[in-house]
Amino acid sequence: MRGRDELFEAAFRWYSKQASIGPRSRRAQRFGAFGAGSGILFPTVALYGEPYIRIGRDVIVGPYCSLAAGVMPGHVPAMNPVITIGDGVLIGRGSGVVGHQSITIGHGVFTGHNVYITDANHGYEDVTLTIGEQFAPAKSVVVGAGSWLGHGSIVLPGATIGEHVAVGAGSVVTGDLPSFSVAVGSPAQVVRHYDVDREAWVNDLRTRASDQRAAGDG
Secondary structure (H helix, E strand, C coil), X not given: CCCHHHHHHHHHHHHHHHHCECCCCCHHHHCCEECCCCEECCCEEEEECHHHEEECCCCXXXXXXXXXXXXXXXXXXXXXXXXXXXXXXXXXXXXXEEECCCEEEXXXXXXXXXXXXECCCECCCCCCCCHHHCECCCCCEEECCCCEECCCCEECCXXXXXXXCEECCCCEECCEECCCEEEECCCXXXXXEEXXXXXXXXXXXXXXXXXXXXXXXC
């Protein structure tokens, strides 16, 4: 006879499968688009603004993720769509995609666990109000096709990540990262990039160190 723990585990797996959102589920009909082969795994932490979210084909959003368009449930954003997720995207467990204006995630983007992508942030103009009551203007975010966002990385308002970019674990992206590059740190800086003309990888850290030595000698 199977133990009680095994029965609970089997029941949870069954329920998780039933509660996940797939293309044929009623919840999927709320989305602006929900492609074939895609799924949002149970449980979700926050999920609202579905009419302003478009999900491509063969997308997997892991468990314990947040996917939110708008300031709060029922809010009508100024733009539609707010969040666009391309085909073949994998968003890792515990991650969050929170959009107020425009977040575009290109085809084939993969993320590690606990990644956060947002185009919105709190403001701090009025010292008589709590920071939580204030919003800064939203700034569009783009994550280019084929990119990888490492575990715990954060993509902040106004960031533009090119195609096939590797962002190191724990990095914070605040600006532009060129295609075919590797970036790490807070704020994230390019440490390697692929030179298309030379068909070779270039170590940017070594180049910067050489420039600094040359400047010092001058």
